Amino acid sequence: xxxxxxxxxxxxxxxxxxxxxxxxxxxxxxxxxxxxxxxxxxxxxxxxxxxxxxxxxxxxxxxxxxxxxxxxxxxxxxxxxxxxxxxxxxxxxxxxxxxxxxxxxxxxxxxxxxxxxxxxxxxxxxxxxxxxxxxxxxxxxxxxxxxxxxxxxxxxxxxxxxxxxxxxxxxxxxxxxxxxxxxxxxxxxxxxxxxxxxxxxxxxxxxxxxxxxxxxxxxxxxxxxxxxxxxxxxxxxxxxxxxxxxxxxxxxxxxxxxxxxxxxxxxxxxxxxxxxxxxxxxxxxxxxxxxxxxxxxxxxxxxxxxxxxxxxxxxxxxxxxxxxxxxxxxxxxxxxxxxxxxxxxxxxxxxxxxxxxxxxxxxxxxxxxxxx
Amino acid sequence: xxxxxxxxxxxxxxxxxxxxxxxxxxxxxxxxxxxxxxxxxxxxxxxxxxxxxxxxxxxxxxxxxxxxxxxxxxxxxxxxxxxxxxxxxxxxxxxxxxxxxxxxxxxxxxxxxxxxxxxxxxxxxxxxxxxxxxxxxxxxxxxxxxxxxxxxxx
Numbered sequence: 001x002x003x004x005x006x007x008x009x010x011x012x013x014x015x016x017x018x019x020x021x022x023x024x025x026x027x028x029x030x031x032x033x034x035x036x037x038x039x040x041x042x043x044x045x046x047x048x049x050x051x052x053x054x055x056x057x058x059x060x061x062x063x064x065x066x067x068x069x070x071x072x073x074x075x076x077x078x079x080x081x082x083x084x085x086x087x088x089x090x091x092x093x094x095x096x097x098x099x100x101x102x103x104x105x106x107x108x109x110x111x112x113x114x115x116x117x118x119x120x121x122x123x124x125x126x127x128x129x130x131x132x133x134x135x136x137x138x139x140x141x142x143x144x145x146x147x148x149x150x151x152x153x154x155x156x157x158x159x160x161x162x163x164x165x166x167x168x169x170x171x172x173x174x175x176x177x178x179x180x181x182x183x184x185x186x187x188x189x190x191x192x193x194x195x196x197x198x199x200x201x202x203x204x205x206x207x208x209x210x211x212x213x214x215x216x217x218x219x220x221x222x223x224x225x226x227x228x229x230x231x232x233x234x235x236x237x238x239x240x241x242x243x244x245x246x247x248x249x250x251x252x253x254x255x256x257x258x259x260x261x262x263x264x265x266x267x268x269x270x271x272x273x274x275x276x277x278x279x280x281x282x283x284x285x286x287x288x289x290x291x292x293x294x295x296x297x298x299x300x301x302x303x304x305x306x307x308x309x310x311x312x313x314x315x316x317x318x319x320x321x322x323x324x325x326x327x328x329x330x331x332x333x334x335x336x337x338x339x340x341x342x343x344x345x346x347x348x349x350x351x352x353x354x355x356x357x358x359x360x361x362x363x364x365x366x367x368x369x370x371x372x
Numbered sequence: 373x374x375x376x377x378x379x380x381x382x383x384x385x386x387x388x389x390x391x392x393x394x395x396x397x398x399x400x401x402x403x404x405x406x407x408x409x410x411x412x413x414x415x416x417x418x419x420x421x422x423x424x425x426x427x428x429x430x431x432x433x434x435x436x437x438x439x440x441x442x443x444x445x446x447x448x449x450x451x452x453x454x455x456x457x458x459x460x461x462x463x464x465x466x467x468x469x470x471x472x473x474x475x476x477x478x479x480x481x482x483x484x485x486x487x488x489x490x491x492x493x494x495x496x497x498x499x500x501x502x503x504x505x506x507x508x509x510x511x512x513x514x515x516x517x518x519x520x521x522x523x524x525x526x
Contacts, residue, residue: 064435
């Protein structure tokens with residue numbers, strides 16, 4: 001008679017980060033594992049906290065624009081737009097047509113460059129060893145060049161102002177963007193061919209980190225995370241801001257809500273963004289870029305406003321409370337990365353340790369945006 | 373298997389492409405005209421004095437408070453060589469603090485400050501962080517020697 005041996009197993013705590021290369025910044029998670037399975041995740045954030053919200057309250061409306069670039073450093077234009085929209089709502093400023101079009105063009109280009117960054121980094125998370133990363137970065141660089149020629153900066157643009165823009169775009173802007181769009185499309189095709197049908201990518205990302213539509217809504221997810229779960233929610237379509245109601249584009253949605261779907265949704269979003277930019281370039285009017293009666297010093301009335309844009313990661317919102325004067329009384333940033341990250345535990349528990357990295361990567365977090 | 377072959381095809385075709393990267397320290401690519409380096413002061417060549425009158429507008433508008441400005445009576449105004457009654461006495465900018473937001477350039481009433489749009493505005497690494505605090509002479513040197521490419525926003 002064979003006696004079954006009783007094996008005592010112990011759950012192990014594994015620390016990952018904050019300097020781990022695949023945590024997309026300084027993010028620490030303590031994984032409790034049972035063999036190869038994750039049974040608990042404890043995220044630790046706050047390593048990048050700089051108090052951007054509080055700092056914005058100490059300076060006037062125009063000066064605080066610099067802190068918007070530094071929250072989500074991959075979608076700076078969208079953050080700036082959200083902030084400018086909030087201030088414009090409060091001060092009742094009317095943005096000229098041309099400024100709106102340029103904003104939309106730059107925001108959509110920003111979405112493309114941010115998604116290229118994701119597509120590159122996603123490959124690394126799955127063990128592509130930097131192949132896709134170099135592809136993503138090469139394509140991103142074409143768009144970066146346009147931003148640099150337009151704003152003068154490569155990263156912290158500070159180009160939008162409450163009411164309009166700092167200065168007009170260069171004369172060859174339209175031509176330059178038209179040159180770059182086919183390149184981006186070609187680059188997207190390259191990455192698409194490299195990864196979408198690749199059996200290894202599919203095996204690593206299909207069926208893990210599943211979020212049902214109901215769960216995704218309950219967790220307050222937004223952006224590609226929510227759309228991958230099958231909810232066609234896009235602020236540009238559902239609560240049109242700026243001039244997004246003038247363009248034709250589709251909102252891609254996923255079917256399974258897994259990591260692979262999030263990747264597919266982002267690939268399709270790049271194509272849709274290219275469509276929007278093309279339409280906006282055709283319609284780009286001439287005219288001023290700042291309202292004619294622009295006060296030299298911005299003074300807001302008492303009140304509260306909320307303005308949100310559809311960022312590359314989800315809903316980026318600015319909640320502004322003013323008690324009069326030239327400074328906000330309170331400024332709250334609703335950052336998509338933070339809200340999406342809150343669902344990490346829900347998605348990770350029950351999966352393998354190696355998949356935890358892929359799931360974290362699929363959220364496409366920017367830690368500066370999480371910690372602010 | 374088909375997907376892997378497709379990936380290999382992309383990798384192989386990229387192998388035959390020209391490299392897009394450049395060897396940075398030995399080769400500097402051209403920076404665009406609007407390039408925003410760090411702020412410098414401009415020199416009025418007609419009167420031979422700085423444009424800056426020390427009016428504190430930039431100092432007040434600076435979000436990170438990286439500037440220190442003091443003002444004095446203009447000696448050239450007494451001799452009726454200059455129309456500026458007041459002139460800059462001392463000006464410090466802490467490049468370590470500056471966040472290159474361009475707001476000082478926008479608020480300046482005399483177009484006395486500009487963002488350095490050359491490589492000198494970027495390559496500023498020093499061994500001591502105190503060396504990053506530039507005084508008036510250092511801030512004026514770039515434009516005095518005509519090293520920057522002037523660009524005025526419309």
